[in-house]
């Protein structure tokens with residue numbers, strides 16, 4: 441079934457919100473970042489943004505949450521936009537099949553992270569951003585504001601500080617990268633940028649809008665500004681499809697069939713190329729660090745609408 445009208449999407453989202461609302465709660469909020477451990481676990485929102493400019497929501501779609509690893513897509517886009525594929529000598533494009541913060545894989549692979557959507561890879565991306573942009577923290581914020589069409593998007597500094605203060609594993613990854621010559625800047629400067637990007641706070645509505653350019657061959661539909669070439673945009677979607685959910689990437693592709701990205705704040709965003717973007721937020725996570733109801737909702741969305749890439 442191909443949905444065309446706004447009311448069609450509205451009805452589908454209401455149906456999905458109703459169905460997942462009746463499920464017994466499973467999973468837990470991320471508690472290794474103290475500020476995230478305090479989030480009410482039973483919040484929910486879903487939003488579809490169509491290329492034509494339609495917005496459909498169910499739940500608390502204006503409530504902001506920490507997008508965490510979803511920011512890795514925006515940071516990677518900022519590097520790809522400047523360097524095309526040159527980065528891939530420092531970071532691979534293979535699925536990791538391991539936890540997002542795995543140290544052991546980085547050791548086996550001599551300090552070259554598998555892909556830019558796991559922590560080690562994103563830390564290298566932050567290192568690149570520090571060289572490519574004069575004020576990367578500010579540039580990233582403005583970039584995400586532009587993509588989301590929302591000037592009020594900001595860093596949640598409480599989350600950034602909380603993560604920075606407790607980032608022992610990410611510090612270990614960064615020092616390990618440095619010992620292999622794969623981190624050029626000061627570890628603390630890289631981690632400060634990395635922790636801020638993870639602490640970007642967006643509503644489900646803003647998040648869906650922020651990734652809409654990836655449903656549109658790299659062009660922001662509302663302003664028609666090109667962010668990535670068609671080829672670069674294709675590659676970024678491919679990385680999301682194969683690596684966006686860490687050691688659950690295969691299952692997400694199998695259940696949902698869309699390129700997407702998750703974060704331990706409970707958000708997931710995905711695109712149906714040439715049609716729409718969809719964001720879901722529910723803070724309870726499974727053992728892979730992915731939102732339980734987020735995955736369930738997206739699986740239902742593609743099954744109900746037939747809108748998957750396969």
Ligand code: GLN
Nearest residue numbers: 508509540638703704729
């Ligand atoms: N900021 C988190 C971390 O570095 C991001 C992890 C995630 O969202 N999967 O651990």
